[in-house]
Amino acid sequence: MLNNAWGKADAExxxxxxxxxxxxxxxxQLVVKRKxxxxxxxxxHKNIALQHCVTLNQADRIYDAxxxxAELEKQLAEAQSMVPAKAFYS
Incomplete structure (x- = not known):
């Protein structure tokens, strides 16, 4: 804006x-920071959801294991009960 007689911009x-x-x-800058x-x-939130899925998957695998x-221990106990006691000490 040229507001004075000398053609210079008014300071205000x-x-x-x-x-x-x-x-x-x-x-x-605020808009960029917000984005x-x-x-x-x-x-x-994507990483939280992924971690949740991984945790559930691991829990399922632990439960299955x-x-x-437990099944193998049961089979072992059954097998040991069928073998005579002498067989363990020979």
Whole structure:
């Protein structure tokens, strides 16, 4: 804005324009930070869901392994009961 007789920008309007520019840049930075935050939030929840699935899968595998061990221990006990006691000491 040329408000004075010498064709120079008025200091007050120049400061206003400078502040407007700074505020605009600040708001742009806020928008970028918000988008980054949203992306990280999405990744976090995606990783939580993945970890939940992995944990459930591991729990299922542990449960299955415990059942298998119990079955094998039962079979071992049955087999040992069929073998005479002398066979263990020879």
């Amino acid at each position: 309007s120049s400061e206003i324009q400078s502040h407007k520019k700074e505020i605009g840049e600040f708001l742009d 980054e935050q949203q992306a990280l939030h999405y990744k976090l 415990k059942e298998k061990i």
